[in-house]
Amino acid sequence: MPLSKETARQLVKLQEQDKVIDALQADIDKIPKAIAEIQARIEARKSRLHDTKKRAGDIQIRRKEKEAQMAAKEADIKKRSGELNTVKTNEAFRAIQSEIEQAKAAVGDLETAILTLMDEADQVAKDEKGISAELKVEEGKDLEEIGAFENDKKGLESKQAAEKAKRDALVPSIPEDVLKHYEHLRKRKAGGAALAPVLKNMCGGCRIALPPQVVVEVVKASKLQTCEACHRILYMPDAAAPTPAS
Ligand SMILES: [Zn+2]
Known part of the structure; x- marks a missing residue:
């Protein structure tokens, strides 16, 4: 392949130019990964909030179940109390009375369980509020950071375009x-x-x-x-x- 000293010089320049373009490309290529990491952070925070909301919902369901059980027990106590007036024997009377006592004890347990669930619900509501507030602040910061990366990328791309133009100018002489x-x-x-x-x-x-x-x-x-x-x-x-x- 014929060559000249001038062509050899142009080739070296071309390689120098290509190295500059490649270095800029390497910097550009790092940016999407950095942005993806920030986005993953945002998603992780959102899923924490989602989990907390789900926990609040679960507590609500359990509380409703306990309340329904308590209402059933209370209805049972009322019914049994009415039956006390109609029983014929002491034995039957005592049996019903014992059932009523048991039901009352169960109501007491259910009340305690409901109060515990209410406390849990308060705590979860506080957590949710905290996470929500944190999410707002942190997400603002993260989105700013993404914006800065996107700006960097644009800057690098326009710099690279200028370097590519310089390269294109070298090509006709080779x-x-x-x-x-x-x-x-x-x-x-x-x-x-x-x-x-x-x-x-x-x-x-x-x-x-x-x-x-x-x-x-x-x-x-x-x-x-x-x-x-x-x-x-x-x-x-x-x-x-x-x-x-x-
Ligand atoms: Zn060699």
């Missing part, structure tokens, strides 16, 4: 086949490093010693030289350094 080769390598190399500088006659990408003829060709920069080991496009840092004011 022959299509060289560019294609560069893109192909870029996708396969860690950190998108498709180019490697020649450093002390070694490949700067994989550190292998380069044959002298390859180094000579890289200095000439008349055709594309790649490292035999890592296949990166080789360039001579001094010759390929971006010229100022270009």
